[in-house]
Amino acid sequence: MIIAANWKMNKTILEVNQFLDEFVSLVGENKHNKIIIAPSFVFLQKVIKFARKKNIKVFAQNCHQFASGAFTGEVSASMLSSIGVNGVILGHGERKAMGETCDMVNQKLKMAICYNLEVILCTGESENNRAEKEIEFQIKTSLKDINTDEKICIAYEPLWAIGSNKSASCENIYLKVKFIRDICKKMGFFNTKILYGGSVNLKNYVRILNIPKIDGILVGGASLKSKDFAEISSFNSSLH
Ligand code: 13P
Numbered sequence: 001m002i003i004a005a006n007w008k009m010n011k012t013i014l015e016v017n018q019f020l021d022e023f024v025s026l027v028g029e030n031k032h033n034k035i036i037i038a039p040s041f042v043f044l045q046k047v048i049k050f051a052r053k054k055n056i057k058v059f060a061q062n063c064h065q066f067a068s069g070a071f072t073g074e075v076s077a078s079m080l081s082s083i084g085v086n087g088v089i090l091g092h093g094e095r096k097a098m099g100e101t102c103d104m105v106n107q108k109l110k111m112a113i114c115y116n117l118e119v120i121l122c123t124g125e126s127e128n129n130r131a132e133k134e135i136e137f138q139i140k141t142s143l144k145d146i147n148t149d150e151k152i153c154i155a156y157e158p159l160w161a162i163g164s165n166k167s168a169s170c171e172n173i174y175l176k177v178k179f180i181r182d183i184c185k186k187m188g189f190f191n192t193k194i195l196y197g198g199s200v201n202l203k204n205y206v207r208i209l210n211i212p213k214i215d216g217i218l219v220g221g222a223s224l225k226s227k228d229f230a231e232i233s234s235f236n237s238s239l240h
Contacts, residue, residue, distance in 0.1 A: 001209055002153060002195055002216030003233045004036035004120060005223030006061065006089060016043045019226045020050045026230035030055055034216070035233045036120075037223075038089050041075055048084050057086040059120065062095060065107035067114075077108070077115040087118030087151070089218075091142055093126075093159045102141035109142060113151060120195065120218060123180070124157040131158070132179060139183050149189035154180055155218040161198025163220060167208070168198060174211050181213070205232045206240045 011019065016039065027035075038059040039047050048058045064074040080088060090112065091105040105121070112119050123138040125131035139154065146152070156176045161168050168176070177194045184192040196208055197218030208217060223229045 001033045001235055001237065002036065002193060003033045003235065004059070004089075004155075004195065004216065004218045005038060005229055006092070006197070006218055006220050007037070007039045007224060008061065008094070008220060009040060010224055011039065011043065013043065013046070016046055019224075020047070022226035023230055024050065024054060026226060027054065027233055030233070032236045033233060036087070044080070044085055045083055057118070058084075059087040059089055059118070060085050061089050061092070063088050063090070063108055063112060063117075065104055065111055067111065077111040077117055081115035081117055085117065087120065088112050089120045089122065089155075091122045091138070093122060093124055093157055093162055102138050105138075105142045106144050106146075109146060109152075113146070113148075116151075118151045118153070120153045120155050122155045122157050122197070122218075124159055124161075124198070126159045128160075131176070135176070135180065136183055139180065140187070143187060143189075147188075149184065149192040152189075153193040153195055153215070154184070155195040155197045156180060157197040157218065163199070165199050165201075167200060167204050168196070170207055170211050173208065173214065177211065177214055200232075202228055202231060205235065209235050209237065210240065 036057045036059050038061050051058050060080050063077045090108050123135050125134040173196045193215035195216045195218050200217045200219045201222045
């Protein structure tokens with residue numbers, strides 16, 4: 001399973017250090033899952049140093065669509081790659097709310113692949129009754145002219161489930177994962193990993209990870225506490 005933490009704009013350096021110290025003693029051998037942590041840009045190097053020892057992957061939460069240039073305040077895929085970042089989360093609903101379009105996500109995705117970064121591409125509806133239309137548009141636009149899914153995961157994150165304490169039902173997640181997989185197949189992508197994100201917590205992660213054909217989860221709030229994220233990261237499908 002892929003268990004990914006999106007820390008969003010949270011934690012100070014003291015809190016990052018504390019999390020890593022606690023997590024390292026709690027998480028054990030990490031044999032069953034691919035664990036990903038996506039901290040803020042400023043803590044990437046700190047987390048990378050720690051992650052090497054534990055076989056954890058480190059992702060950024062965004063990158064710019066151009067390789068370099070006069071883009072004050074931005075961070076490029078080449079910069080991320082040069083410090084050993086493994087991948088990047090792209091197209092998050094919170095970034096779309098700040099004006100990011102699917103065409104921009106498509107450019108960013110090409111740049112990420114060009115610099116050998118893995119990608120978690122987020123998709124999710126804003127309105128229930130338009131869910132399939134919105135998801136199909138987002139995936140087709142974001143993956144336009146991409147010819148391999150080798151490094152791409154798609155995270156289904158309905159906007160209403162993010163940070164709301166109201167996760168989507170298992171049945172809904174199952175149907176959306178299937179729908180997304182069908183779109184991917186039609187586009188010639190047969191191995192795309194598909195995750196769910198949106199109010200995943202200690203109470204629901206086992207149920208969600210047991211949904212047939214799901215490949216993992218993208219966790220926001222519950223990934224901020226070392227104890228909670230260590231428990232979630234230790235998921236073992238043969239025991240649960
Ligand atoms: P929450 O788990 O806090 O709902 O956030 C989900 C998310 O946006 C992960 O990218």
